[in-house]
Amino acid sequence: MRILSTIPRTDGFYMPAEFSVHYGCIMIWPERHDSWQNGAYAARRAFVKIASAISRSEKLIMLVSSAQYETARAMLPPEVRVVECSSDDAWARDTAPTFVKNMDGEVRGIDWGFNAWGGLYDGLYFPWDRDNHIARKVCDLMDVDCYDCRDFILEGGSIHSDGEGTIMATESCLLSEGRNPNLTKAQIEEKLCLCLGAEKVIWLPRGIYGDETNEHVDNICAFTAPGEVVLAWTDDENDPQYSLSKACLDLLERESDAKGRKIKVRLLHIPKKPVCMTEEECEGLDLMDGEPTRTPGERLAASYVNFYIANGAVLVPQFGDEMDKPALETLGECFPEREIVPIPARDIIIGGGNIHCITQQIPMWR
Ligand code: KQY
Numbered sequence: 001m002r003i004l005s006t007i008p009r010t011d012g013f014y015m016p017a018e019f020s021v022h023y024g025c026i027m028i029w030p031e032r033h034d035s036w037q038n039g040a041y042a043a044r045r046a047f048v049k050i051a052s053a054i055s056r057s058e059k060l061i062m063l064v065s066s067a068q069y070e071t072a073r074a075m076l077p078p079e080v081r082v083v084e085c086s087s088d089d090a091w092a093r094d095t096a097p098t099f100v101k102n103m104d105g106e107v108r109g110i111d112w113g114f115n116a117w118g119g120l121y122d123g124l125y126f127p128w129d130r131d132n133h134i135a136r137k138v139c140d141l142m143d144v145d146c147y148d149c150r151d152f153i154l155e156g157g158s159i160h161s162d163g164e165g166t167i168m169a170t171e172s173c174l175l176s177e178g179r180n181p182n183l184t185k186a187q188i189e190e191k192l193c194l195c196l197g198a199e200k201v202i203w204l205p206r207g208i209y210g211d212e213t214n215e216h217v218d219n220i221c222a223f224t225a226p227g228e229v230v231l232a233w234t235d236d237e238n239d240p241q242y243s244l245s246k247a248c249l250d251l252l253e254r255e256s257d258a259k260g261r262k263i264k265v266r267l268l269h270i271p272k273k274p275v276c277m278t279e280e281e282c283e284g285l286d287l288m289d290g291e292p293t294r295t296p297g298e299r300l301a302a303s304y305v306n307f308y309i310a311n312g313a314v315l316v317p318q319f320g321d322e323m324d325k326p327a328l329e330t331l332g333e334c335f336p337e338r339e340i341v342p343i344p345a346r347d348i349i350i351g352g353g354n355i356h357c358i359t360q361q362i363p364m365w366r
Pocket of ligand 1: 035093094124157212216352353357
């Protein structure tokens with residue numbers, strides 16, 4: 001593996017859309033007792049469901065600590081590759097490389113700087129050095145060259161690409177004080193375009209209410225095809241999510257993509273009944289630095305937009321809510337060629353993210 005200090009766009013590389021064909025997907029086995037309740041047992045079962053569903057149509061590589069190797073190997077189906085790799089938590093979307101590809105079908109990885117969603121300003125845990133080494137280790141494992149972009153703090157969940165020159169991100173995250181406070185919005189936009197081989201950034205103002213990542217885009221809005229997105233939505237004007245989603249919708253209605261197309265927006269309603277932590281769930285979580293990580297009644301950032309698009313399936317979070325089924329139906333219309341797979345997601349959202357946050361696609365290479 002070569003470490004590259006050149007610029008992906010200049011080298012002819014771009015970030016493909018998630019709906020284009022994959023070689024496979026990376027996940028990381030959950031273990032932290034302050035993220036995952038009751039010793040992470042329930043989370044592991046949910047991760048196994050997700051890994052199994054993905055591995056039916058693409059390769060799945062599960063990274064796991066030495067302490068959990070045997071458990072993971074025993075719980076996962078044989079077609080899943082289990083590879084030892086240390087980490088600080090299980091957010092592959094944010095810590096594994098962002099993969100880029102060129103017109104000859106060569107794939108490379110990008111190693112961004114990672115500071116646990118805000119570093120010492122408003123990060124979510126400390127230390128994060130093992131997470132910050134994952135991207136490079138995965139490039140080594142996959143035998144792909146690796147762009148060194150560690151001078152720029154970015155998580156994979158804070159960007160979406162349509163694969164045709166358009167990147168989508170939220171201002172609340174990328175312009176937050178804990179990421180790259182010395183760069184202007186224009187400089188951040190330039191950096192995204194150069195690293196991801198793009199021409200245009202669509203800046204959504206906000207994300208999902210209470211999303212502790214400073215509102216990653218992958219929880220509020222996702223491309224389903226070039227020029228088409230789904231947006232998390234509520235009709236309830238009294239819900240704190242309403243003004244956030246409305247600001248995004250207003251922006252999308254005015255915007256066009258890098259190819260000049262108007263954007264078709266489909267609405268994915270958030271759960272009718274807010275998804276909140278129970279007392280029992282809080283008791284199942286370890287403390288972090290002597291403080292509770294969650295409190296009873298705390299509203300979690302539950303959104304159906306946090307789905308994963310595999311080659312043959314779309315894995316959709318489910319919360320036991322009346323909006324579960326409509327979300328499956330809408331995504332079925334967006335992806336008529338793929339199986340729509342409902343995944344009970346309560347044990348994942350407790351950790352602070354969902355299916356998209358724990359997966360990272362690897363594009364197919366020649
Ligand atoms: O991408 C994500 N949603 C990661 C969330 C990290 C939460 C840490 N508790």
